[in-house]
Amino acid sequence: MRRQLPIEFIFQLFSLVIxxxxxxxxxxxxxxxxxxxxxxxxxxxxxSNPNYVPERSTYVVVRDFEQEACFILxxxxxxxxxxxxxxxxxxxxxxxxxxxxxxxxxxxxPEDAREYSRPIQALTPIQQAFLLPRALLTxxxxxxxxxxxxxxxxxxxxxxESESERLDSELSMxxxxxxxxxxxxxxxxxxxxxxxxxxxxxxxxxxxxGVTQSLGVAFNSTFVALLISIVLMxxxxxxxxxxxxxxxxxEAYCDQRLVSNLQSQGV
Numbered sequence: 021m022r023r024q025l026p027i028e029f030i031f032q033l034f035s036l037v038i039x040x041x042x043x044x045x046x047x048x049x050x051x052x053x054x055x056x057x058x059x060x061x062x063x064x065x066x067x068s069n070p071n072y073v074p075e076r077s078t079y080v081v082v083r084d085f086e087q088e089a090c091f092i093l094x095x096x097x098x099x100x101x102x103x104x105x106x107x108x109x110x111x112x113x114x115x116x117x118x119x120x121x122x123x124x125x126x127x128x129x130p131e132d133a134r135e136y137s138r139p140i141q142a143l144t145p146i147q148q149a150f151l152l153p154r155a156l157l158t159x160x161x162x163x164x165x166x167x168x169x170x171x172x173x174x175x176x177x178x179x180x181e182s183e184s185e186r187l188d189s190e191l192s193m194x195x196x197x198x199x200x201x202x203x204x205x206x207x208x209x210x211x212x213x214x215x216x217x218x219x220x221x222x223x224x225x226x227x228x229x230g231v232t233q234s235l236g237v238a239f240n241s242t243f244v245a246l247l248i249s250i251v252l253m254x255x256x257x258x259x260x261x262x263x264x265x266x267x268x269x270x271e272a273y274c275d276q277r278l279v280s281n282l283q284s285q286g287v
Contacts, residue, residue: 043091051082084208084241087241090204101255111152112269130163172282176275183270184267194259207241210238
């Protein structure tokens with residue numbers, strides 16, 4: 021686990037940098053130029069035709085800085101969730117291995133624990149750090165030292181519970197991002213309303229273009245932020261569900277393939 025933490029931190033850092041570069045490049049080269057062109061054309065049409073109703077453009081909706089920040093955080097959160105989902109997928113592959121080669125009706129004695137540990141110890145160091153191999157090795161070592169089946173069952177349950185808590189705590193950054201996106205949207209709302217109030221004197225004179233544009237900033241930022249937050253929360257719950265299933269499957273594997281075949285003394 022000590023080797024994985026720096027790798028995960030580097031991945032988080034580089035994914036954030038890449039998200040910033042990618043989103044900002046798209047905004048500078050595509051979104052903001054097109055949005056400025058559309059707003060200019062709409063202003064010309066409204067000046068020439070008082071009955072003109074402008075259409076809602078995606079470029080105009082997402083053009084502001086708050087929306088850009090929301091998309092950066094969205095890509096960052098997606099990268100973090102993809103990293104966690106890939107780790108969960110790799111751990112799920114271990115369940116396909118025959119780590120406890122026990123046929124039906126065979127009992128495992130405390131003296132056999134070392135022999136049954138060898139297939140697990142033959143795994144790669146990365147695979148040995150996964151939940152299922154760690155739980156099986158701990159259970160075998162506990163059975164060999166205590167010869168108590170209840171202690172083995174308690175050890176497996178304790179490892180699975182601690183792993184569940186660890187996985188849940190590692191999702192805190194993604195939860196923070198999912199919370200920060202709507203907050204940024206509300207900041208855009210406050211900024212837009214503030215700009216609209218600052219131009220209230222123009223609206224009193226009959227020029228409402230600046231006020232409507234500022235209110236558009238307020239509503240568009242909230243709309244985009246809430247929409248992104250809905251998508252992220254759905255994906256986050258799916259990831260959390262997959263991790264919870266991994267822990268439950270590991271505990272069930274240990275109970276069915278190991279604990280149920282243990283025998284404290286030979287007959």
